[in-house]
Amino acid sequence: MTLDVAAARFWDERGAFYSTNARRTLDAAIAWIVTQLGREILIKDIGNAQVASLVAARRGEARKVRRKTPRQGEGKKSTKPPAPPRLVSNATVNRTVIEPLRAILLRARDAWDQPIGAISWKAHALPVPRERVRELRDEEEVRLLAALPAEFRVVVEFALISGCRLKECIGLRWDDIDWAARTVEIRGKGGKVAKIPLSSAMRDLLFPLRGRHAEAVFTYTVQKKRGLRRAGDVLPISYEGMKTVWRRSLPASAVANYRFHDNRHTAASRLLRAGGDLKVVQTLLRHEDITTTAKYAHVQDEDVRRAMEAVTARHRDADHQKSPNSTEGADDKPLSDNGFSKKAV
Numbered sequence: 118m119t120l121d122v123a124a125a126r127f128w129d130e131r132g133a134f135y136s137t138n139a140r141r142t143l144d145a146a147i148a149w150i151v152t153q154l155g156r157e158i159l160i161k162d163i164g165n166a167q168v169a170s171l172v173a174a175r176r177g178e179a180r181k182v183r184r185k186t187p188r189q190g191e192g193k194k195s196t197k198p199p200a201p202p203r204l205v206s207n208a209t210v211n212r213t214v215i216e217p218l219r220a221i222l223l224r225a226r227d228a229w230d231q232p233i234g235a236i237s238w239k240a241h242a243l244p245v246p247r248e249r250v251r252e253l254r255d256e257e258e259v260r261l262l263a264a265l266p267a268e269f270r271v272v273v274e275f276a277l278i279s280g281c282r283l284k285e286c287i288g289l290r291w292d293d294i295d296w297a298a299r300t301v302e303i304r305g306k307g308g309k310v311a312k313i314p315l316s317s318a319m320r321d322l323l324f325p326l327r328g329r330h331a332e333a334v335f336t337y338t339v340q341k342k343r344g345l346r347r348a349g350d351v352l353p354i355s356y357e358g359m360k361t362v363w364r365r366s367l368p369a370s371a372v373a374n375y376r377f378h379d380n381r382h383t384a385a386s387r388l389l390r391a392g393g394d395l396k397v398v399q400t401l402l403r404h405e406d407i408t409t410t411a412k413y414a415h416v417q418d419e420d421v422r423r424a425m426e427a428v429t430a431r432h433r434d435a436d437h438q439k440s441p442n443s444t445e446g447a448d449d450k451p452l453s454d455n456g457f458s459k460k461a462v
Contacts, residue, residue, distance in 0.1 A: 121156035136308030146213040164234040207243035251379040264370035280384035
C-alpha cells in the first residue's frame with residue numbers, strides 16, 4: 118500500500134470526522150507529509166530514517182504569521198529591519214508530523230492488515246516544556262481588573278470564575294445559559310460541547326448583561342463611527358478585539374508575565390485550594406485525561422506542606438509548655454543498673 122492510498126483511506130475513515138479546527142490541521146499535516154515522502158512510497162518502506170528526515174525538515178520551517186490588513190491612512194512603510202522568522206515549536210512538529218504519520222501507519226497495521234516498518238516513535242518525538250501554571254495573585258487581580266474597560270472586564274471576571282478559554286468566553290450565547298437548571302453550555306476546544314455549573318458568582322456577573330444583545334453575552338459599545346459601525350451600536354466582543362484590549366491593558370496594570378489563558382490556570386488553582394480535588398478540577402476544565410489536570414497538583418503540595426509545618430509548630434509549642442522538671446509521662450517502675458525497668462529486663 119502506498120502512502121497516498123493509506124492517507125486517503127485514513128482521511129475517509131477517521132480524519133473526516135475530526136472537529137473543524139483539528140480536521141483543518143490534520144488535512145494540512147497529511148498533505149505536507151505526503152509531499153515530503155512522495156505519493157508512491159510504500160508504507161512498509163517508511164522507517165526511522167524517513168521519520169527523522171521529516172522531523173528535521175519541519176523543525177526548519179518558519180511559523181506562519183497572521184498579517185493584519187492596514188487601515189486607511191496606515192500604509193506607511195516601517196523603517197525597522199524585519200525580525201528574523203521564528204521557527205515552529207517542538208509541540209507543532211510533534212502534532213503535525215509524528216502524531217498524524219503514526220496514526221496512519223498504526224491504522225494500516227491494525228485495521229487493514231498492512232505490514233509497516235518498526236519505528237521508534239519516542240526517539241523522534243521532540244521534548245516539549247512542561248506547561249507553566251501562572252496564578253494571578255489577589256493584589257494583581259485588583260490592578261488588572263481596574264485597568265480593563267468595564268465591558269471587557271466582565272469577560273476576564275467570567276474566565277477567572279469559570280476557567281473557560283478565551284474563545285469559549287467570546288463564543289458564549291444566551292441560549293447556552295439555562296438559568297433554571299443553573300448550567301452553562303460551553304463549546305470547547307476541538308468543537309466539543311459540555312456543560313458546566315452556573316455558580317452564584319457567575320449568575321451575578323451575567324444576569325445584568327441581559328437585554329444588551331439578542332445573541333451574544335459579552336458585548337461592547339462602539340465609541341466612534343467606522344465603516345458600517347455607528348457610535349452607540351452594541352456589538353459582540355470578537356476574539357481579536359479582546360486580545361487587543363488585553364494587550365493594551367496589561368502594561369497599565371503592572372501585571373507581568375501573564376496571559377489570558379492564565380485566567381484558566383488561576384480558576385483551577387483557586388478551586389483546588391478551596392477544597393476541591395483534582396477530579397473536581399478536571400470536570401470544570403473538561404480535561405479528558407486527568408494527567409493533564411495533574412499540573413495543578415502543586416497547589417495540594419503547598420497545602421500539605423503548610424499542614425505539616427502546622428503540626429510541627431503545635432508539637433514545638435507543646436514541648437515549650439512543659440516544665441523542665443516535669444516528670445509527666447515518666448516510667449515509675451524501678452530501674453535496674455543498666456537503665457531498663459526490671460520488668461522489661
